[in-house]
Amino acid sequence: MAGKIFYRERRKPGEGSHQARYMVVAVADVNLKIFGKHLRKCELEAIAEGIGAELKALPRGPKHDMDDEGDE
Numbered sequence: 001m002a003g004k005i006f007y008r009e010r011r012k013p014g015e016g017s018h019q020a021r022y023m024v025v026a027v028a029d030v031n032l033k034i035f036g037k038h039l040r041k042c043e044l045e046a047i048a049e050g051i052g053a054e055l056k057a058l059p060r061g062p063k064h065d066m067d068d069e070g071d072e
Contacts, residue, residue, distance in 0.1 A: 003030030
């Protein structure tokens with residue numbers, strides 16, 4: 001059985017900056033240590049492919065959807 005890596009988007013990655021946008025939240029059925037705090041999507045995909053794990057994006061809650069509407 002392949003493991004799973006759960007990740008989410010950062011709350012406020014600097015707009016227009018070259019900061020990594022994703023953060024690993026949890027790992028299931030995989031012996032893995034991650035030392036970086038924030039990662040790029042291509043880095044997550046490379047790690048998942050290397051260990052045979054599946055990437056799962058965590059959804060944002062409805063409260064965050066309302067916050068995004070106020071930013072416009």
